Amino acid sequence: MPVPTHRSGAVGATATADAALWLGTLAQQFPELLTELLPGRTSPSGDRQHRTPARLAAESARVRAERQDALLTRQRHGLTAPGYSAAPLRLPISDAIRDITDGVIELEEAVYDKLGLGRPRRAPVPERLGRLVRLLHRVAAHPVLAAHVRDETRRMARRCSHALGDTEPMVRVSGRCGWCDSVSLRAFPSRGAVLCVNPGCRCDAPECDCRTDPAYRHLWERAAWARLAEHGGGDLREITEAVADRPDGAAR
Structure with missing residues (x-):
């Protein structure tokens, strides 16, 4: 279609x-x-x-x-x-x-x-x-x-x-994914975004390819962080600071 x-x-x-x-x-x-x-x-x-x-x-x-x-x-x-x-x-x-x-x-x-x-x-x-x-x-x-x-x-x-x-750096952040309800949210400073790293997570957003591409993960850009934190029990300030961070290693 x-x-x-x-x-x-x-x-x-x-x-x-x-x-x-x-x-x-x-x-x-x-x-x-x-x-x-x-x-x-x-x-x-x-x-x-x-x-x-x-x-x-x-x-x-x-x-x-x-x-x-x-x-x-x-x-x-x-x-x-x-x-x-x-x-x-x-x-x-x-x-x-x-x-x-x-x-x-x-x-x-x-x-x-x-x-x-x-x-x-x-x-x-x-x-x-x-x-x-x-x-x-x-x-x-x-x-x-x-x-x-x-x-x-x-x-x-x-x-x-x-x-x-x-290795692309990522930082664990609190809260649950709004789609799969798992504690799998990670901040990626190099992308300036938050992603759900749960391989089984799928959303119903028509513009997101996580439903059809196994390598793709649902992504929240800055405009969506407040809603993500509110609905997932996270902390907007923590997310903002995590994305602004530039860790030298991998996930922490």
């Missing part, structure tokens, strides 16, 4: 608002992936003192195969002149760069095609991300496209964060 027009706008606006957050994360973290390719760089999660002898031996055995892969990937992104390089590269980093680069190109081409803009000109990933951000207001008018942009940018941002060894 087609989505009514007044709901289509809400669905598209919600999806593109989420996409804007994921695009911002990608724009910030993708250059960090490229930096990981530079000689002498190691991943934050790759501290040698925490590696077992077996893991160190396995990594050493892969170095020769990774050197050629490192050279090709760095040349592709203009990080080295043509020639021999002995700097090894961890495969998860190069794989993530390829996946995200291809994903951004394909996503931008899909957006341009749907909006009738022809074919986007070639450009580095950060520039393509900026162009996508500037088109989000037009993407919002197409709910299916908006959902696709949100899903793809979310996937790529998480892939990027995982490759860098980052």
Whole structure:
């Protein structure tokens, strides 16, 4: 059944608002992936003192195969002149760069095609991300496209964060979810929002995809926090402070 027009706008606006957050994360973290390719760089999660002898031996055995892969990937992104390089590269980093680069190109081409803009000109990933951000207001008018942009940018941002060894911070807040009545509310400072992390939670809001997408969680933005706290027995001040917080680790 087609989505009514007044709901289509809400669905598209919600999806593109989420996409804007994921695009911002990608724009910030993708250059960090490229930096990981530079000689002498190691991943934050790759501290040698925490590696077992077996893991160190396995990594050493892969170095020769990774050197050629490192050279090709760095040349592709203009990080080295043509020639021999002995700097090894961890495969998860190069794989993530390829996946995200291809994903951004394909996503931008899909957006341009749907909006009738022809074919986007070639450009580095950060520039393509900026162009996508500037088109989000037009993407919002197409709910299916908006959902696709949100899903793809979310996937790529998480892939990027995982490759860098980052974990998205979240903070437990008091109160119960207004939909599933569980004590599963978490504040996500990086998103500026509160989510229910109960995998079984489903709402009946037409603009929310938690009913159809297992990876999606119901989200409350700032305008809905007061009502969430009132109906769930939570504390609005606690929610506000939790979202404003910037913890260094994971959930606490």
